[in-house]
Amino acid sequence: MTEKSKAKRKQPARKVKAGAQPQERTVTIPFPDTDSEDEANRILARDVPGWEKLDKDERAELLRLIRDHRKRGAPAKVKMTRKPDGGWSIEPTGKSEMLALLKLHETFSANSIDPVNARANELLKYLGSVGADNEGRYNAALSFIESMKPQDQAEALLLVQMYCTHDAAIRALSQLGSAEWIPTAQTLGNLATKLLGTSQRQMETLARMRRGGEQVVKHIHVDNRGGQAVIAENVNQGGGTAKNEDQCHGAGITGSGPAMLGHDAQGHGVPIPSRERAEAVPYARRDEPRRA
Structure with a gap:
């Protein structure tokens, strides 16, 4: 007597609708309002x-x-809605529309809605050009700009550029790893190098803007005999590059210069002249006849 095993019916795989967003996991963080x-x-x-x-x-x-x-605090966030005729509609999100709008003003250091719309459209155009125009990426850009706390609209504009430049550099590097042909790899490598260099210069520009053009120049005089270094610190206003030929006490390109006149490496100091008359120096030549 044989037992007939019943074949299990396979359940059809659930089809995921195209364009459907994966369900996000929400974590609620409690905030104990107490010092105890x-x-x-x-x-x-x-x-x-x-x-x-x-x-x-x-x-x-x-x-x-x-x-x-x-x-x-909570960063500014927006809600993106696809328009029927194409494009996106961006609106502040949250329990209070006024609070969300003021957060956007603070993010871009703006006192009116016009610069907010300008910076928001710049971000949207870039993200749309690389296929990353969604709420997650857009709010990530807003969070970066808000965390840097721009002090004026010039800094807000620079921070938008910094985010786009960094994202473009990372995209070039990610495509470099999957390049199959050497010319393609060279092109992507050169592009990534230029973008990373631009990103670094943008950071230096932001730091220089926040310093107010103040530059610290250190002149180091090294005495090779004594093995000691004296550091003199000067502050130049204007943020330009100081030239050695314009500085009378510059140490030169190598950072070392000649010792000062009268310096004694043994520490005895410079001799002080006295009132006594100095002894006559004997004449070096003698009157003796020379030998042939």
Whole structure:
């Protein structure tokens, strides 16, 4: 007698609709509004899943991170809606439209809506050109700009450029790894190198703008005999490049120069003249006849 095994019916695989966004996992972070460690731990023990599995150090670190996260505040966020005729509609999102709009003004250091719209469209055009025009990437760009806290609209404009330049450099590097032909790899490598150099210069420009054109020039005089270095620090206003020929005490290109006249490496100092009359120096030649 043979047993007939029933074949299991295979369940058809679920088809994912094209363009459907994956479900996001939401994590709610509690914010204990108290300075008491015991009270804060009691609130976290109630609201944090898996709190009982953490040891003492992990609980203290979690509490510190939560407080630091609260001090930073929530960045500006927008909601993107596809228009029927093409393009995107960008609107502030959150419980309060006024609060969200003011956050956008602060992100771009703007006092009106016009520069906010200008910078927002610049970001949208770039992300759309590389196929990354979605809420996640757009809000990531806003978070970067907000974290740098631009002090004026010039810095906000530069920060938009910095984000786009960095993203373009990373894209060139990622395509470089999958390049099959040497000319293609060389082209992508040169492009990535130029973009990374531009990104570095943009960071230097931002730092120079925040310094206000103040430049610190250090002149180092090295005495090779004594083995000591004297550092003189000068502050030049204007942010230009100081030239050695314009500085009377410049150390030269190599950073070392001749020792000062009268310097004694043994530390005896320069002799001081006295009032006594100096002895006559004997005449070097003698009156003796020379030998042939």
